[in-house]
Amino acid sequence: MKSDGAKISSRTRLLQAAAALMTERGSIEISLSEIAQKSQLNSALVKYYFGSKNGLLLELVTDILGRAIVQMEELAEMDLDPVEKLKLHIKGIITVYFRYPFVNRLIHSMFQTQETAKAVAEAISIPLAATQKRLLDEAMAKGLIREIDPMLFYFIVLGACDHLFFAQPILHHCFGVERIDDDLRRRYADTVLNMVLSGLLIDKDGARASVVIRLGASRPA
The missing domain is CATH 1.10.357.10 (Tetracycline Repressor, domain 2)
Structure with missing residues (x-):
């Protein structure tokens, strides 16, 4: 589903932040707050875009x-x-x-x-x-x-x-x-x-x- 440029960028930034954290740590144990901090976005956007961290x-x-x-x-x-x-x-x-x-x-x-x-x-x-x-x-x-x-x-x-x-x-x-x-x-x-x-x-x-x-x-x- 396509949306405006800001939403696409935020969604991608969240995914990239999660991937970067797991790669850097050598672990899949990461939190929503860490993803938010890494992406410099509000953690509420995870629920907005994906429903949950699992999503x-x-x-x-x-x-x-x-x-x-x-x-x-x-x-x-x-x-x-x-x-x-x-x-x-x-x-x-x-x-x-x-x-x-x-x-x-x-x-x-x-x-x-x-x-x-x-x-x-x-x-x-x-x-x-x-x-x-x-x-x-x-x-x-x-x-x-x-x-x-x-x-x-x-x-x-x-x-x-x-x-x-x-x-x-x-x-x-x-x-x-x-x-x-x-x-x-x-x-x-x-x-x-x-x-x-x-x-x-x-x-x-x-x-x-x-x-x-x-x-x-x-x-x-």
């Missing part, structure tokens, strides 16, 4: 991941090698988590609340699983990957893609990594792709094939 967070999730779902559906329609589509899909998930490291935790939190669980499932999780299954089915039908349960692939891939960003305190305390930069994101994407696809790809004789994926030049951290 704001739901819109934030659907805005971030809704765009990713559309891009994934467009990817499925492209005339590309099916394995290349899977690579781009996994790389895309990691990029979303890199830009919005709070998003998967926020989704899990919303599934604990009846008011938001159904909305998140219908807007994000169900379309993601369906399109992901389509990518796998295409690759399996062409004999490029071995059979795999799409449901298990869903959890394996999403878990692997998210864990580096979820575990940032471990990176700091155990490995001395202060922040996840673009180089680390690329190296992590390379590793996830190699591990996942090496277990799936088959050669012309029907055996498992090894694969080395390079998404970009990497250098030691």
Whole structure:
């Protein structure tokens, strides 16, 4: 729904403030007063635009991941090698988590609340699983990957893609990594792709094939 410029700006500022707070803190625990202070707007506007804080967070999730779902559906329609589509899909998930490291935790939190669980499932999780299954089915039908349960692939891939960003305190305390930069994101994407696809790809004789994926030049951290 379109409105005047001031209302659009205020709505966007509230969403951006919530995203910035969760990214800065590495936590989804933020309050309305903190969102208001960060956005320099009155907290009453949250209720006006979104109905509640949960409504704001739901819109934030659907805005971030809704765009990713559309891009994934467009990817499925492209005339590309099916394995290349899977690579781009996994790389895309990691990029979303890199830009919005709070998003998967926020989704899990919303599934604990009846008011938001159904909305998140219908807007994000169900379309993601369906399109992901389509990518796998295409690759399996062409004999490029071995059979795999799409449901298990869903959890394996999403878990692997998210864990580096979820575990940032471990990176700091155990490995001395202060922040996840673009180089680390690329190296992590390379590793996830190699591990996942090496277990799936088959050669012309029907055996498992090894694969080395390079998404970009990497250098030691």
